[in-house]
Amino acid sequence: MNNFKTIYLREIKSYFNTPMAYIFLVVFALVNSYFFTLWFFPSNQSDMRSLFSIVPLAYLFFIPAISMSLIAREINSGTIELVSTLPIKDVEFVVGKYLSSVTLIAIGLGLTLVHFFTLVNVGSNIDYGAVFCGYLGLLLVGSVYCAIGVFASSISDNQVVAFIVSVFVVLAFFLMDKMLIFMPQGLVGIMEYISIDYHLSNISRGVIDTRNIIYFGSLIGFFIFLSLRTFDLRRWS
Amino acid sequence: MVKDRKSIFVYTAIVFVSLIVLNIISRDVFYRLDLTDNQQYSLSSSTKSVVKNIDDLLSIKLYFSENLPPEEANTKRYVQDLLEEYVAISKGKIQIEYFSADDDEKLQNEAVSAGIQPYQSQILENDKMEIRIVFMGLSMLYNDKKEAIPILSRNISLEYELTKRLKKLTSQGKSKIVLAKVGQQELGVQNLTQILSEVHEVNQVNLADGINENVDLAFVMDVADSLSVEEMSALAIFVEGGGKLVVGQGRINASISSFQAEPIRSNLFDLLGSWGINIQENMVLDRKCGAVTVPQQQMFGGFIPVTVNKQVNYPFLPIVESFDKDQPVVSDLEQIILLYPSEVVENDSTTFSLFSSSDNTAVMKEFYNLHFDPESNPILNQLSEEGRSLATVSTISAGGDPQIITVGSSKFFTDDLGAGGANANGAFVLNAVDYLLGDSELIALRSRSVTSRPLLELDKSEKAWWKWMNMLLPMMLVILLAVYKYRSESRRSTNLQDRFE
Known part of the structure; x- marks a missing residue:
């Protein structure tokens, strides 16, 4: 537990000791703010759907960018060999790094509370349950994308490769829902269930469903598991 | 490892x-927690049981136009979200297809032939509002049966409308309702028949011929005379055999056109009395009332007499707003209107009041003057008594199922005023039928509609302020954090430098 905490805090510090976190947060906030204000007032509706529809799109590139270096940098610089000699379990190492990226995403989402504050001030009949669930859904989607990012980062020592792999996998999950019309009828139900957007839209309307939570949990668990297994593979190669 | x-x-x-x-x-095996206000995505157990009965693929086609105005776009989202809830509990039995029929003539024709009704609306296109024909409806196909909601407006209770139609599509047999005629009675019940026929099988029968035992519910209304022995016997056998009954009957036969009135002498009141339902021989007037149009003489130019029509309040048309909130059949109603109603007395054991007149009531007895002018009819200046019960729900035996709903107005269910004459009266009729037939949960659904959530009215400068605040504040917060971190790091580095020098 101590090792996990050390890795987690070290990674958080490394984000904020370099311009990386600030650049990410500024650009992330700018994109969200721009599209929120663009759609919020013309829609004339007291909800945050304009924000909740843009954040998953912003995630597509931002999360691979913040997660690409998590493990690939350690492999590239050789510190991974050093870490393997220390009494640190692989799971502590991977989960510590993973949670640091999720924390950065949560801070990014925290900045959008400015938009929530606006909604509270200029909206009527606000459905707070739906807003809460919307944020929960965004955090879960961000967590899945971070897990994919960690996995992509673990399979290569090249950060660019990790970024491309991560964008590709994240994009595949994201686009699956949009490609259903091209799918054979028999596959539609399965593909719909696999797509991230389907589960996000379920949660963000204000309903917490164990099926959605299990889906997100499964993806997070699976990609973290795959990251751990790539450590094993590297060890046996 | x-x-x-x-x-x-x-x-x-x-x-x-x-x-x-x-x-x-x-x-x-799943659990859902609906955190929305009004639990708007929690489908009722009535809906769930209807969906459970679907044993074949049910296809729902949604036809929507793009770029709808905000209110309609909100309805569109609500419709989509709610339908997803139906899909979620259907275990793959319900399938939804979405169509945008804006520029596709073939799709538009398909939509119209499926029962979708196009209508004119203002839509946002190229940054300006334009009047266009839009589609916003859905059709359902189950086996070879079809149903449609022609226009999905925000005023309809969507879950009720969907579930009602699903029930109609999937049920093997409809409930049988009869409108019983007494003697040579001619029932003006076109509106009532129309709204009931959407879900039920409705027929008119002569009460003297008896009510078939497979009939679920019967209406008796506007009786002006005594029932024959056969009619009395048929009604008694039906009710005592478990049949459900809705009665629309006052004790005074009054004509709104001639302002004439006289008490009704009928053995029907004795029969109802034997079931604990006592309709009093009186007429209830209320200051909260509807208006009638009456001709009045006026002098045109000071010397030419002309007749003009004028609307005057008519306390013989009470508008009821006092409903018993513990009774599901009326708990969600806001207003209904009655014509020449009589008081229906409740008792503690088997008959309970559903709604009452306001506390600005007067009760007319023995001598009936229907004039609208307080100068000719002094009772109109004495509307200060407490409210009187105007409708009841009764069980034949204590603790039994509700079996009879009685409204103390003969014209309540007829075309003169009732089911079709006033929308809220129509809602009460449907509630009464659903309640007696054991579908009381459908009643709660009827009052559920899309909640309007518009933004507050903001002037241009306020809007601009909020826009800039939203654009700049998040970035400013990050920059402030960066500056704070930079300064604390600089301080730390200076301290270290000082220490080692």
């Missing part, structure tokens, strides 16, 4: 399959 390379893949495959199994199980 895994012991060898091969077992890494085996281990991965096991975890992968386990997660798939977990997800498959979770599709059947």
